[in-house]
Every structure is written in C-alpha cells, then in structure tokens.
Amino acid sequence: MCRDYLRPVLLIFASIAVGVVGWSGYMLLLPVALGFPVLWSIAQTRSVAALVSAGYFLAASRGLPQGVAAFYSSDIWPGLLLWLCASLSFVTVHTVFWTINARTRPFRYFLAVVVMSIPPFGITGWAHPVTAAGVLFPGWGWWGLGLMTTGLAGLVTRIWPAVAIALTGFWLWSAATWTDPKIPDGWRGVDLELGVSLGREAGLQRQRDMIATVRGAATDSARFVALPESALGFWTPTVERVWTGALRDGAATVIAGAALLDAGGYDNVLVAIDRKGGRILYRERMPVPGSMWQPWRSWFGESGGTRADFFTNPVVAVGASRAAPLICYEQLIVWPILQSMLHDPDFIIAVGNGWWTEGTSIVAIQRAAATAWAKLFAKPLVIAFNT
Template sequence: MCCDYLRPALLIFASIAIGVVGWNGYVLLLPVALGFPVLWSMSRTRLVAALVSASYFLAASSGLPQGVAAFYSSDIWPGLLLWLGASMSFVAVHSVLWTNSPNDRPFRHLLATVIMAIPPFGITGWAHPLTAAGVLFPGWGWWGLGFMTAGIAGLVTRIWPAVAIALTGLWLWSAAIWTDPKLPEGWQGVDLRMGASLGRDTGLQRQRDLIATVRNAASDGARSVVLPESALGFWTPTVERLWTGVFSDGNPMVIAGAALVDAGGYDNVLVVIDGKGEHVLYRERMPVPGSMWQPWRSWFGASGGARADFFANPVVSIGARRAAPLICYEQLIVWPVLQSMLHDPDFIIAVGNGWWTEGTSIVAIQRAATTAWSKLFAKPLVVAFNT
C-alpha cells in the first residue's frame, strides 16, 4: 500500500524539480525540461499524469503570481487565479491524451506536443520542452526541431534510457562549445532600468532622455538602435514629430516599442524612425492573455484591451533585410517564432518591458527561450528589455 502512494509522490516531486530547474532562466538548463515526458510516461493512471503535468507547469511558471500582483498593484490572489487557470489547458491536454498503452504513447505525446505549440491551446503553451532544441541542436534549424520532436517521442517509449543518454551526450557537447548569439552588424539593443515609469511617463524630459540614450548608442558605432517594448509610450502626433525631427537625417535608425490607441482598444507595436520618416514596423501577434488581450470584453459590448494579430506580420522588412520581431509574451510560447522562421528572416528582434517581474525569473526565461530559438536557427539576435 505504501508503494502505491510512494511512486506517484516521487513522480510529482521530480516533476516540480524539473520545472524549477529547467525554467530558471539559464539557457543551458532548458534540456532539463525533457525529463517531463519521461515522468508523464511513467504515470500509471490518468490522475497521476494530471498531477505530474500540473506540478511541472506550475513549477515552471511559479513567478507568475508575484508578477501579476506587482502588475496590478494588488494582493497575490489575482495572480494565483491566473496561474492556476493558465495551467488548465496544459493539464487537460496531457491528461486526456495520456494512455497506458506503450504502443500508443509516443503518438499521444507527440499530439500533445503539437497541440500545446499552436493556438488555441498554444496561447498558454509556456514551458514547452521543444524550446530546448536550440541547446541540443544549435544551428540545425528545422532538422534540429525534427530530431528534437523525435527525441521527445522516444522519451515516452521503453527505450527511453537510451534516448536520454543520447540527448544528454548532445547536451554536454553543446554546453562545452556554447557561444551566445551574435548581434547583426551595426545593430545594438538598449536595456533600460526605468521600472514601471517606462511608457507611463509621458513628459517631454523622458522623451529627451530616451533620445540621449539612442545618441549614446550611436556614438559607440551603432547604426540601428532598438529600444524596449512600450519605450515611447502612446504613439501620438506630438511624440512622432519630436522623434522624426531629431532623427530626420536617419542616423541612427531607431526601432522602439509604443502603443497605438483608438476607440476600440490598442495595438502593441514597434515603430521605426529613420531618414524617411516613421511607420509602424510590427504589430504584436499575441499580447499577454488576461492583462492585455481581453477578447471577452467585446462579448459584452465593451471596448479596450490589446488586439491580437495572431498570424499577421511574422517578418518585417528593414531596408534590404528582414527581421522576426518578438514582443514580450511571444518569447514564452512556441508558434510565433516558428511562424517567423518559416519565412527565413535574417535576424530576430526581441523586446520586452519586464518591470513587473522583479523578484522572479520571468525576464531571464524570456531571454533564455529567445536565445535558444536564435541558436537553433543560427539567426543573429537583438535584445532590448526594460526592468
């Protein structure tokens, strides 16, 4: 009788450890997440599989309650509710598709892997083990993603120890020769430490400070400077005239986050400012569900919230080159980056405004995930975050 409870307890504790270690913000530890499929396959009942799935997901996203509390300046309860609510899709998919049949298990888990990578379930598809492909198969591109998928399927079969040994060997080799992604030539991302005031302080002095920051980057040789998400705040005609007037000579080109507001809501965007003027470069495909993207408001005739452009503008043209932009939340899920990679961009631009994540590893996880995808497809990477 004791063993009947001991095995599930060990699986649950191991799943928690894998979630915490694999998603702590260190890119080279992402392959630890591949332990989850093994534990899922070891579950002897659907209930245990559900508990293992919940333990992994909740541990991997454990910074969410504290972050949400900081974002809304409230107590921990809204964050806890969102944390638990977001886990439901992950748990439901892995519970429904669990099977005790060894022959069906690889197909079932492969199906769960695909479902959690694409909408609608992929909207909350955080902590996806596929992200580790960039660590195990750097530079392999779609072949690496295919081998990673096959490896995950192999981890839920009877030969999982042999598959795990092979993947561990690749992991150790990759860690031994690891280098961070390169910057595109002439580009520089600027990290800011302006906290919650970024995007909310609409004063002229704040804009002048940001302009000075861009000029400092240009003095170091950057021809293109990227500022974080929401750096410019609301993109109004006044802000537009100020920035285009300063950088009308086109030196340097500036790409910065802003918000375009109208009566129906707003778009979280990147704007580009150069010698030709300005224009919206990119509209965020997947804003943060709940805090930004609130589709239920329209059901009751209300407006507001960020618009989701889902599969729009996966790549953008910047001069003669093409970039894959990823804004904040898009770095935590799978489908936006894979959609962009289908168009073979020249490099990746990753921006975020993570002031609300202080005391958590959320920004570090975003950086680690983006770095992994950049390495998998051998794409240079420009990163700009505010904390």
C-alpha cells in the same frame, strides 16, 4: 500500500523539480525540461499524469502570481487565480492524451506537443520542452526541431534511457562549445532600468531622455538601435515629430516599442523612426492573455484591451534586411517564432518590458527562450528589455 502512494508522490515532486530547474532562466539548463515527458509516461494512472503535468507547469511558471500582483498593484490572489487558470490547458491536454498503452503513447505525446504549440492551446503553451532544441542542436534549424520532436516522442517509450543518454550527449557537447548568438551588423539593443515608469511617463522630458540614450548608442558601426517594449509610450503625431526632428541630422534608425490607441482598444507595436519619419513596423501577434488581451470584452459590447494580430506580420523589413520581431510574451510560446522562421528572416528582434517581474525569473526565461530559438536557426539576435 505505502509503496502505492510513494511512487506517485515521487513523480510529482520530480516534475516540480524539473519545472523549477529547467525554467530557472539559465540557458544551458533548458534541457532539464526533457525530464517531464519521461515522468508523464511512467505515471501509472491518468490522474497521476494530470498531477505530474500540473506540478511541472506550475513550477515552471511559478513567477506568475508575484508578477501579476506587481502588475496590478494588488495582493497575491488574482495572480494565483490566473496561475491556476493558465495551467488548465497544459494539464487538460496532457491528461487527455495520456495512455497506459505503450505502443500508442509516443504518437499521443507527439499530438500533445503539437497541440500545445499552436492556438488555441498554444496561446498558453509556456514551458514547452521543445524550446530546448536550441541548446541540444544549435544551428540545425528545422532538422534540429525534427530531431527534438523525435527525441521527445522517444522519451515516452520503453527505450527512454537510451534516448535520454543520446540527448545528454548532445547536451554536453553543446555546453562545451556554446557561444551566444551574435548581434547583427550595424545593430545595438539597449536595456533600460526605468521600472514601472516606462510607457507611463509620456512627457517631453522622457522623450528627450530616450533620444539622448539613442544618440549615445548610435555610432558609425551601429546605425540601428532597438529600444524595449513601451519605450515611446503612446504613439502620436506629436511623438513622431519630436523623434523625427531629433534624428534629422543623423543616419540612425530607431526601433522602439509603443502603444497605438484608438476607440476600440490598442495595438502593442514596434515603431521604426528615422530622419524621414516614423512608421508602424510590427503589431504584436500574441499579447499577454488576461492582463492585455481580453477578447471577452467584445462579447459584452465593451471596448479596451490589446488586439491580437495572431498570424499577421511574422517578418518585417528593416533597411535591407528582414527581421522576426518578438514582443515580450511571444518569447514564451512556440508558434510565433516558428511562423517567423518559415519566412527565413535575417535576424530576430526580442524586446520586452519586464518591470513587473522583479524578484522572479520571468525575464531571464524570456531571454533564454529567445536565445535558444536564435541558436537553433543560427540567426543573429537583438535583445532590448526594461526592468
């Protein structure tokens, strides 16, 4: 009787360990997440598979309660509620697709992988093991993604030890030869440490400080400067005039985060500014569900919240190049980057405003995920974060 309880308990604790280590924010530890499909497959009942899935996902997203509490300046309970609600889609999908039938299990896990990669379930598809493809198969592109998906399906078969050994070999080789993605020629990403004030202090002095930061970063070799999400605050004609005037005597182009407000809500955007003026470069496809994207407001005739542009503008033109932008939350899920890669951009721009994540590994995980995707598709990467 004791053994009957011991095995499920060990599986659950192992799944928690896999979630904690794999999603610690350390790039080369991402492949630890591949332990999840193994643990899911050797669960002997559907209920144990559900608990294994919950343990993995909750451990991987463990920074959410603290981050939400900081974001709303509240106690931990709203964060805990959101944390548990967000896990429901992951747990539900993996519980529904679990089977004791070893012959159909790989196909069913493959379906779970796909379902958690695309909307609607992919909207909360964090901690997806496929993200590790960039660590195991850097530069392999779509072939690497295919091999990763095949490997994930292989990890739920009876020959999973052989598959695990093969994937570990790729992992060790990659770790031994690892180099970070290069920065595209002529670009510079600027990290800021302005905390909660970024995007909330909208005065002229803050804009002047940002302009001084850009001037310090822009050189003859770096004509494009990327600033973090929300760097400009609200995008207005006045802000555009201030920046255009400041850039009039130079050749620099600034890519910066801002909010575009109207009566119905706002768009989280990237703006491109040079001496000729400013333009909306990119509208975020998937804002943070709950805290930013609140679609239920429209159901009750209310306005507010951030609009989700879903499958629009996956690639944008910047100068003579084409970039794949990822704003904050988009770096944690799968479908935005894959949609962008279908258009074969020249590089990736990843920006974020992570002041609310202090004391958690969320920003480190975002950076690791963006870097992994850039390595998989051999794309240069520009990163700009505020903490």
